[in-house]
Amino acid sequence: MVRTLAVSDEEVAGLRTAAARRYDVALVLGAGDLPFDYLADLANTLDRPGVMVPGNHDQDLSGFSQRRGLWMRAGHPCDWPGPAGFENADLRVVDVATLRIAGLGGCLRYRPGPNQWSEAEQARRGRRLVRIARRARRKDGRAVDVLLTHAPPRHCGDREDGPHRGFECLHALVEALRPRLLVHGHIHPHGEPVPDRMLGSTRVVNVVGRKVVDV
Structure with a gap:
């Protein structure tokens, strides 16, 4: 079991301080729309690696390589330009803290700007991510443990307004990858309870603010 601190969209007061070490996590997951200095402070304070995908309010991180x-x-x-201590998993498969994480950032396009995609565009990106994950699995036999997204799957805790509708194509992506966990942000609960949901055998978790998740 790997304990992770998953965050997105809303800063949590006090989380940048040493008090955050009480969570005793092995990894920080960022599901988008948080200041990069906030994410960097978390990785530095916890002294743990981070994996993130960009949200629709984040800057364009595409095209960078190391x-x-x-x-x-x-x-x-x-x-x-991204957060220090974090690896961008958007349209990639990364292995961190014994977990294999596949990432697909962004939300349904509702205005001009980076990290926004039509349903057809995100479906193409999802199919490409499946090919990447399958090539990685052929090499070492390891499946994807966590699918990290910004927006949720359609009809899985999303909203009916354009900016907060989930992606239909994420259902096919979950079916193809069968991760244990899908972590997303983007949907602010505004004080309402947010239960975990299931897509087949995949647990879907909204981590707006912060949530400690065991994988």
């Missing part, structure tokens, strides 16, 4: 410790974009050295 070679021999140097960040590159479009073939040129650059500064990494």
